[in-house]
Amino acid sequence: MAEMGCIYEENYEVPGKVKQINCQPCLKKDKQTKAAKFCSTCDEFQCLDCANVHYTHAFLGSHKLVNANEARTKQGSCNMKGLDQCDQHQEILKFFCEDENQLCCNTCAIVDHRKCHSVVEFLKVVERSTYRRSTLKNKLEEVRQKANIIVDTIDSSKEKLDEDITEMPIKIRRMRDEVIKVFDELEISVVKDAESFQKETLEKLSMKQSQTMKYLADITTFMEMIDNVYQNGSLIQQYIVDQKMQNDVNDLHKNVDAEYQGLETVTVTFDFDETLKLPPLPVTDYVPGQLSVKFRLSDVLASVDKAMSITPVNCINLKQKNNSEKEPLYSGIDFLADGRLVAVDNNNKKFIVYNEKLEEVGSYQLPYSPQSVAAVSKDEAAVTSGGALKLDILRVNIFNDITLERTIKVATKYGWICRQDDEHFVGGTIDHSTPVRIITSTGEEKDFSINFPKKSYRRNTSACTYIKSSDKVVLTDCDEHTVYIYDIKTNTRVLVKDDQIKEPCGVAVGPSDTILVCSDRTNSIVQISQTGHILTLYQTDMIYPRRMCVSRDKSFLAITNACNGKKTLQKIKISY
Template identity: 60%
Template sequence: MAANRNSNANCELSLCQPCLNMDTITDANIFCRTCDELQCMDCSKVHETHTFMRSHTLVDANESNIARTKFNMKGIDQCILHQKDLEYFCEDEETLCCSTCAIVNHRKCQSVVDVKAAVESDRKRSYAKVKLQEVKEKAEKIINSVVCSKRKLEEDVTDIPVKIKKRRDEVNKMFDELEMSIVKQAKSLQTETFVKLTTKQLQNEKYLADITTCLETIDEVYENGTSIEQFIVEEKMKEEINLLHTNVDEECKGLETMTVNFAFDEAFNLPPLPFADYVSGQLSLKSHLSEAAGIITPVDKAIKITPVCCVDLKQSKDDEGEPFYTGIDFLPDGRLVVVDNTNKKCLVYNEKLEKLGSYQLSYKPLSIVAISDEAVMITSGNALRLDILRVNKSNQIILNRTKMVTTKYDSICVNDEGNFVGGTYDYSRPVRIISLTGNEKDINANFPKKIYPIETSACTYDRNTEKLILTDKYEHTLYIYDTKTNTRVVVKDDKIQEPRGVTVGPFDTIFVCSKNTHSIVQISQTGRIVSSHKTDMEYPRTICISRDKSFLVVSNACNGKRKLQKLQLTY
């Protein structure tokens, strides 16, 4: 579609804009540089009628060198109630409004800004296209599954006469009657099932057509429209998109592949006639979830979190103060490795959270990540070093090697083989890529234009979806960056208050520690708040998930009440 619009750009540029607004197609002869508009001869006469327009600069349309094609809003930017331009955006209720709506309906709202200001504060609005693409893929998979089911159903029904004919060679006439009876039943089942499947197919073809129309509109406005026009289209289409998302997801839940089968009983005795009444075989219609249904099952389902064990973190004889676990991670075998910032230690725990071994560091560690079966990497912040330690099967911790870096790193996680994603502080970019050899490079993403002090941000990376997640503590915000499309989702919600530690769990769902609500919040990759789980501790801070996605461990930052807790994930 995009290619066709580009090829017709010159044609669109030669049309009169005022006539287009009245759904009339007229060739443009004049371009008014002051109005920034193409006009036909009749429409341009308005410059002679009104005195204040006589100073406008008019040039020949062919010599105007217009930089872009205007996007025809077709009334989308008009208030339905008052037929006025949608000039304002209520941030409290997340809705567009005209000047009358702003005064009458939103005068008690805290933040009503003009559309231009709203666009400037959120320039990368990718929600509509990402959501539509997701729904489109689901709808296509549903239709493909239904078509395959119908084809399989037809193949199964066609195969039944073949089975019967093989046995009919032995019993001749009686199998003629059997064939007629069973095929008739099978055809009846086929007809009945086809009606249901066809209804489902037609409904989802309608959804797909609506999705395609929405996508075409969004593609066009992003290619030809201004940022304000893009913003308005996104907001106006949000309700329709959410409805399509809900409808297609509902269709997913009941998606089944229908098959029909005929099987003979092992003990087969020739009964008295009529044979069809005594046939030792049963015609059955069966259904089972197709492979496609497994793919399109909604992944943002709530995950149950159940406490398993918990230990209080008390100061021991050789400790300088109360333990403060700023980094935790699972080894592949289920053991837990942690770093104690207060006492400059790296420790290892078993599955019951019993301490097995420790290693004394020369600096205050900030974070830890398991990089192999028996190796971990630790960040040091101001020390500007990354230590790689070996944690052997006997729970001995040995320093393997040290890599010096130029940036202060707080959080760290695995990116791919040999590379890591490091959350920075006191640096111009909040996230960098670090190699095993110590090489560092920036990531090309639309990060907030700010420098994070220590303890105000954390990051993680989802290798399955290539999404980068970043928390902003004092903005009470979580950013989800798609590194493939260079788009982002901004998540703000009352359930997220001073977020810190973040990790990725089952179905690529995101878990983030919300300090001031004393909870762990579950978020989908599209930015939807799935659930919130209250913890048995105040100010949860650091979090990690086991390799098999079965267990979650969290520690907190409450002085005098610090804990380390293990929880089981059920889904």
């Protein structure tokens, strides 16, 4: 019904007056014509002339027309529930102050808005208003939908919370049963081994005991013979016994003494490793687990990762050494466990070793252009070629002598490599449908249980690393200016895309297992948390930072760039 469109000619507060409803289309033409009909579709009171238009135009034929008096009766019964009263004076609202955009009653208009220039009656406001009640209804409908989503989400969260709480003791009991099963199996295995050891040992002891009993029998026989001869025999007989039995007694003494010197008491015990020994504390003080509370809306949570600070320690210029060489281009760098730095020069096909002062202390000529390098063990490093299907393992001894230890043949081209554990590598592929793969120490290749995007990367358009503590893979996309953080356990990912990251072409695991990214086109290092929050940005003093690595103890960072004529290698101290 036309709540704002029922316009009366007479003052509707004066008793006894007959209310006349005017035609709204005519009012818009500054004509006051008594309304005869009401169209519920047009939501207007209309005179006969305006209403007859419904019969002359076919597209208006479906509109519903009723007598104006019937519509007026229904409209007049609307309960405004006090909305048509002034909050301050409790009078009927009649005016609208256009200067202050407020509804006014008589008192408001006279007392509070007497100095305003445009206080008009509702009639004039409604006549020129383009108000549509659907605007409010649409907004309220949108608000209602959001409110319903909030309620449904909270209900779902309550249900999930109840399920999680219920599942906890079940999980603990399940783990307890698994532990008991492990200890049962341990008991069987240990007892079996102990019994086998006991059997073998008893056999040896029995043989030793049996031999000793023979010695005792011989001793008894010899002593009886000696006693008999010395008591009843002649001197000659005693002399013969001494001579005859001298060697036998000496042998017997030697054998028994050897057994005596090697005499052992055999015992067997079983002790747990220190990692399995619980301290003498109540379980509430030593809980073999962790209660975790997680919120799915990670962007609502403030990151607790600490931003690091960096201090340059040393920097060297990478220059062409002689006419036979090209300008160096380090496509990979990494720290060995003892702090030495290894690098691969893509342009000159070299493997180089630097000491802690960034002094070159060794080099090795490669038969191919190396693409990346990763420290494997204390003195070994793996090198990828990006072209040849292999990984070379080079050994660097304490004298910085470099030798080819072994070659691992693979079936995929790798442009980036890092260490996953003692037996596996993580490799970033080149022109392959799976961007990151696992490589074993024997050359077997397999995929992660991650739904990577179906995209292959050209050489130098992506980099990757692996976070062992949380089992996550980090992948950069230079073309999309994006960093992806994949959680292997949950097969989920966090996408990091920010104006501070332009062409991310190098990545490493930094302090507290945060992620460090070389932003090539902003000449900076960006530190990112594993939840995708940018912790801080460090402006480098080099152009186009390209590759970087972090020492094992997370105390040093090395970085190199790819700017022609201005290539450098820099070592940086990390602190908080």
